[in-house]
Amino acid sequence: MRARTLLATTAAITCITGLTACTSxxxxxxxxxxxxxxxxxxxxxxxxxxxxxxxxxxxxxxxxxxxxFGFATAPDPEIVGAEGQRLAEFVTIPSEIDPEMTDVGLPTGVVFGTNNLRSVFASKAVADAAGVKGLVTGFFTSAGQPKKKISDKTRSLTQLVLRYNSPAAANTAAIAMNNASIARPADGEIAFAPATISNLPGTLVSRASGQFPGMRSFTAHNSYVISTGVAVPPGQEGSAESIIRTAVAKQIPLIDRFPATPIVPGVKSRIKxxxxxxxxxxxxxxxxxxxxxxxxxxxxxxxxxxxxxxxxxxxxxxxxxxxxxxxxxxxxxxxxxxxxxxxxxxxxxxxxxxxxxxxxxxxxxxxxxxxxxxxxxxxxxxxxxxxxxxxxxxxxxxxxxxxxxxxxxxxxxxxxxxxxx
Structure with a gap:
């Protein structure tokens, strides 16, 4: 638990998962x-x-x-922020996925573009892949198990929901992000290999092993991509699969309730x-x-x-x-x-x-x-x-x-x- 943390708005964001280095x-x-x-x-x-x-x-x-404040009207960039704030209420927080994920951290926030996502994935390639044509906005939230000392190895996750302007765009983005995840990593980035999770045939998954084990998942659902990044201590690799199953199961019915504002090219949209x-x-x-x-x-x-x-x-x-x-x-x-x-x-x-x-x-x-x-x-x-x-x-x-x-x-x-x- 982090009480009342103050952050400079221009500060760099550090990914909590370690491996992946309104409302109403x-x-x-x-x-x-x-x-x-x-x-x-x-x-x-x-x-x-x-x-x-x-x-x-x-x-x-x-x-x-x-x-x-009035209204933001497309294509005013403020409309992206306002819709992302509304979307936040329909993104599952980590403790709803794993009750032990109570130590909130960064990255957390609205997706204004692929620059935000570099902090989520700690990968320029995966972040850029998310920015295929049709990305509207998104929201991401992170947490981990509390640590008694900094050196403790604990589980952590980042939950991300991206909104696209069509199911086709969401599906294309999920495939592109997963392909980028399993491609040869840039210097300093962690390598991920293709993986599967039983009973989740529609979810694309990649796995990291070695010193920094964990998983990334991408699930295209209607006009959304649900992504869960999980980091676990060595020896607990099996828990990552269980966490992703729970994340997908809880996120889909919640995002289905989101009253999305129409934000598509050629349509005049506005948000209070x-x-x-x-x-x-x-x-x-x-x-x-x-x-x-x-x-x-x-x-x-x-x-x-x-x-x-x-x-x-x-x-x-x-x-x-x-x-x-x-x-x-x-x-x-x-x-x-x-x-x-x-x-x-x-x-x-x-x-x-x-x-x-x-x-x-x-x-x-x-x-x-x-x-x-x-x-x-x-x-x-x-x-x-x-x-x-x-x-x-x-x-x-x-x-x-x-x-x-x-x-x-x-x-x-x-x-x-x-x-x-």
């Missing part, structure tokens, strides 16, 4: 944008009466919601960038820092669990947090204020279990909870604040910035629509 049911068409993006509730949360706004230090961060009007309440990114792996946008419980860990999945689902904004800060919206309190408790308890300790609340904002931890890469500071049905979360290496952001986030949330769907 809201569709992407015809959703009207709110005229203002915010219709603040007149109700005041009980906790907010303890806040002294005159004492709040918000630094240079905004204290009001952003302007409405701020699904259910929540991204307007997040603090904008201005310094190259984001929640690890995710691009700015709106994600459902599975998208959030891809970065925050599987333990958050059920919490968000059970408390109605179907749309969550990710930008410089993260904003969750629950069904009720009580549900929001449940999410807040889970977030804080998760951090404390990961070794964080409580630190002081910002001046004037006793309703905020901040935690801190010294890590190998520096100090990490996370802060959370509730306001009605919303929870705001900020995170930074700098404790002052984390507190300034959460103070600004609180003021933004006082202007949020508490009746939003």
């Amino acid at each position: 049911t809201t569709d992407g068409t015809g959703v009207a944008a709110s005229s203002s993006g915010a219709s603040a509730s007149t109700a005041t949360s009980a906790s907010s009466t303890a806040v002294n706004t005159a004492q709040l230090d918000t630094g240079t961060y905004p204290t009001s919601p952003s302007a409405p 960038l701020d699904q259910n009007n929540i991204l307007i309440y997040a603090i904008p990114e201005t310094d190259g820092q984001m929640l690890g792996g995710l691009t700015r946008g709106v994600y459902g419980p599975r998208g959030m669990a891809s970065v925050e860990g599987p333990e958050i999945l059920t919490t968000l689902q059970d408390n109605g947090s179907e749309h969550n904004a990710v930008w410089r800060s993260t904003v969750y919206r629950a069904t009720t204020e009580s549900d929001a309190s449940e999410i807040l408790t889970k977030l804080v308890d998760r951090d404390l279990a990961a070794g964080y300790s409580r630190s002081g609340s910002p001046a004037g904002l006793p309703t905020a909870t901040c935690v801190t931890q010294d890590t190998a890469s520096g100090q990490q500071n996370n802060c959370y604040v509730p306001e009605g049905r919303y929870i705001g979360a900020t995170y930074d290496r700098d404790a002052v910035k984390a507190r300034q952001m959460i103070s600004a986030q609180y003021l933004i949330l006082t202007k949020a629509d508490q009746t939003a769907n």
